[in-house]
Amino acid sequence: MSKQRVLTGITTTGTPHLGNYVGAIRPAIAASEDPSFESFYFLADYHALIKCHDPERVEQSRREIAATWLALGLNTDKAVFYRQSDVPEIPELSWFLTCMAAKGLMNRAHAYKAAVAANEEAGEDPDYGITMGLYNYPVLMAADILMFNANKVPVGKDQVQHIEMARDIAARFNHHYGDHFALPEAVVDDKVATLNGLDGRKMSKSYNNTIPLFLTEKQLKKHINKIKTNLLEPGEPKDPDTSTVFQIWEAFASDDQVAQMREKFADGIAWGEAKRELFELINGQIGDAREKYFDLMERPADIEEILQAGAVKAREHSAPFLEKVRRAVGLKPMA
Ligand code: TRP
Numbered sequence: 574m575s576k577q578r579v580l581t582g583i584t585t586t587g588t589p590h591l592g593n594y595v596g597a598i599r600p601a602i603a604a605s606e607d608p609s610f611e612s613f614y615f616l617a618d619y620h621a622l623i624k625c626h627d628p629e630r631v632e633q634s635r636r637e638i639a640a641t642w643l644a645l646g647l648n649t650d651k652a653v654f655y656r657q658s659d660v661p662e663i664p665e666l667s668w669f670l671t672c673m674a675a676k677g678l679m680n681r682a683h684a685y686k687a688a689v690a691a692n693e694e695a696g697e698d699p700d701y702g703i704t705m706g707l708y709n710y711p712v713l714m715a716a717d718i719l720m721f722n723a724n725k726v727p728v729g730k731d732q733v734q735h736i737e738m739a740r741d742i743a744a745r746f747n748h749h750y751g752d753h754f755a756l757p758e759a760v761v762d763d764k765v766a767t768l769n770g771l772d773g774r775k776m777s778k779s780y781n782n783t784i785p786l787f788l789t790e791k792q793l794k795k796h797i798n799k800i801k802t803n804l805l806e807p808g809e810p811k812d813p814d815t816s817t818v819f820q821i822w823e824a825f826a827s828d829d830q831v832a833q834m835r836e837k838f839a840d841g842i843a844w845g846e847a848k849r850e851l852f853e854l855i856n857g858q859i860g861d862a863r864e865k866y867f868d869l870m871e872r873p874a875d876i877e878e879i880l881q882a883g884a885v886k887a888r889e890h891s892a893p894f895l896e897k898v899r900r901a902v903g904l905k906p907m908a
Pocket of ligand 1: 582583617620714718726727728732
């Protein structure tokens with residue numbers, strides 16, 4: 574049997590934080606080391622333009638996200654690592670899929686519906702501020718996935734609907750033009766932790782409660798010290814299961830270390846001490862990568878070269894495949 578293809582994209586609008594690392598980057602890099610998979614990981618920089626109209630932010634985020642994956646040891650000989658915008662076959666495929674995508678299906682996309690609902694709530698026109706980019710977002714995402722015939726798409730729960738839409742569009746295309754696309758499946762790993770942020774809610778850029786992955790030691794310490802706790806004094810037993818400090822500990826610690834920290838909570842460890850230990854744990858695991866990251870961030874030409882090489886590999890798949898798709902829809906050379 575041929576290898577299972579795993580593909581996922583990262584929208585380049587933000588700075589990677591501990592939640593991204595634990596929930597997506599760390600498991601993806603681990604999967605890319607598994608020889609039973611072929612991994613395709615890319616910077617979804619066309620998707621970035623849907624929600625971010627600040628060119629400098631997009632540029633900075635692309636650099637940060639690429640440097641993050643490379644610093645953490647993604648092996649680009651094994652995984653195909655590329656930018657969406659370096660693969661012109663993707664927007665071209667997106668058009669073919671647009672012509673097969675039911676408008677009614679797109680009307681049901683969560684991101685679009687949420688934007689309409691927010692407008693209605695605010696008493697605005699339902700379409701206020703909504704671009705065709707937002708509306709077509711799931712079609713572009715389907716093109717990302719179907720372009721490489723991905724079988725498995727690791728994503729957060731919020732993205733599952735988009736994978737289902739990609740399946741739908743692929744099935745309709747296949748039904749009409751013949752079997753061209755593999756039907757992708759979303760992979761939502763329940764074992765992978767969703768981290769909470771400084772205020773105890775899910776760590777997310779939109780809540781402004783993140784701990785960026787690569788900070789100086791001093792800044793990392795500062796952020797960890799800002800994690801919200803209760804007012805229990807040193808010596809008073811603390812509940813690990815409602816504590817963000819403990820929850821983040823669990824995402825980095827071994828089973829033994831988790832058990833030990835649980836005991837320390839029962840014994841009334843001081844919040845300051847628990848935070849100091851958390852800092853040591855995280856710092857120990859990302860210290861080396863942080864140095865590589867800051868080094869790479871100073872060498873954008875080297876990142877560019879790696880991404881260009883990734884685009885060449887990606888296009889070895891996408892160019893011949895798109896040629897077949899063009900022919901399938903009736904766009905062949907005349908002679
Ligand atoms: N929309 C995804 C997100 O915001 C990113 C993404 C774009 C993606 N294209 C993709 C994820 C294709 C998986 C497959 O998280």
